[in-house]
Amino acid sequence: MDLFLQQLFNGLALGATYGMFALGFGLVFATMGILNVAHGTFATWGALIALYAVAGMGLPFIPGLILGVVGAGLLGVLVDQIAFEPLRRRDAGLLGPIITSIGMWIILGALAQIATNSTARRFPIGTFPERLFEIGPLRLELVQIVNIAVALALAITLYLFMERSRFGSAIRAVGFDANSAAISGVNPRIVIYVTAFLASAVAAIAGILSGLATNNVSFTLGEGLLLKGFAAVVVGGFGDVRGAMVGGMIIGVSEVLGAQYISNSFRDAITFGLLLLFLVLRPRGIFSELQYSRA
């Protein structure tokens, strides 16, 4: 039982990272209809910028985090303007943005490989306090607790922002139909800037925290997050913030528990099996009834 609870906690902490990444990935898909393959590289670049700020420039962790997040956010806007905006103008459907995002994925991945010299690094020891809390039989690492707390805080903030604020309704309106939104006084251009920035900034937070939790920052960091985040979004349901977070938690928990109790080598099979199962049986995910997306 103790082992089960411990692994459940580990799974939730891992799932929190997936969920965080899925928040941004799902947001872009739900509002802009773009399946952005390059989204993982935002997490990579956010982590790399933060790593450079901390290890190279000697900044403390929090300013480094902010630099990484803002940098990745701006990168997201840049990618959107180069690769997606021209297609949006001529309404290129599903295939066009996938192809240009593959292009961006190749470019940003190759640049990250060059920047890191293909070697894995880590945040310097002491960047983030390593504390261990023991609650009964459970051993909770501070990084894990922070992971879960940040993920929940982000999800709740983003949910309230999307559902309750005026700007959130504007984002949903543009996602539903940019022209009608423009007629009712929404500026689609600003909405798209903000959405692209938010989505990639959140990906960067996920990337940095995942780099901290695993003590590993490499140019492939984003790929793992992309695949798991993709699974999380499908399981939870596109277009709903809660779906992304719940989906991420489900993926994380089933991955850790599956590795513990079923087979360690099949842990990815469990994740992707869930993904395929949901796609075939319930393609709109758990929170499907609350859809506001066009997908």
Place this chain on the structure above:
Amino acid sequence: MRLAPWLSTFEFGLVHALFALSTFAALWSGVLSLAAVSFGAVAGFGYVAMSGDGQMPLVLGLLVGAGLGGAIAFVCAMAFLRLSSHYLAMATIALVLITRVFVINLGDLTGGASGTSLTRQSEWWWLVIVVALVAYVFERLRSSRFGLAVECVREDPDVAASLGIDPRHIQRISFVLSGAIGGVGGVLFADLLRYIGPNTYYVDLAFVMLASVVLGGAYHWAGAIAGALIFTALPELLGEFLDRGQDIANGVILIVIMLYLPRGVIDPARRRRGVAAPPPGAGDRAEVAA
């Protein structure tokens, strides 16, 4: 400029062309599928597993590969084709991801994480013949009643249905065709690499193959071949001038082509009408909304 590396590039281009043709076969009927490499994986590993210690003759291997690829594609078609376009594309991505996990874990059959080495059996002209054969099949299909039906389904499934064409059936056939071609490509890819492993057929290749089809032109089979050859040769060509960063150049070219030549290098409509036709996938959104 030496010739030997170019022959090798040409060979890889031809095998990539088979994967691209497999992707094209599905895209022809309006199904965005990345599963070509998965079909290739099933066929490639089937070929290796059935060969046992010795190696089966390549011709037999190609037939087995086509059969295995087609069979697995048929199963997938049953499960996937009722999904709408976004989810269908994602399901094929999921298939590629899962295939790798199975390859790693079915070590007895597949050689597991370290893979298996092979001896090469094909010559470059083998590849030319196979690609030419597949191209011939497409050319015959294109001008047949089936070809008309396929293009009708792609342009508008509802109109096709009202004309007495069953879109699901047409898509199922083209999916199986995609599986068979992908299977042949998978066997030849393993043969050409002299090696087969879990990362041989993975998402990177799947995405690049889809990109090749769009680069070359998604409206004619020749586009798939041209795209695959261009996309394989470009990094080598640029490698003569650049030390590194061929990948980056590839990505840039992909984006530039998509933005400025959205219907690809080979576009029958441009020749026919001389006017800009809508870019690929422009109708997707209406279909999704429906």
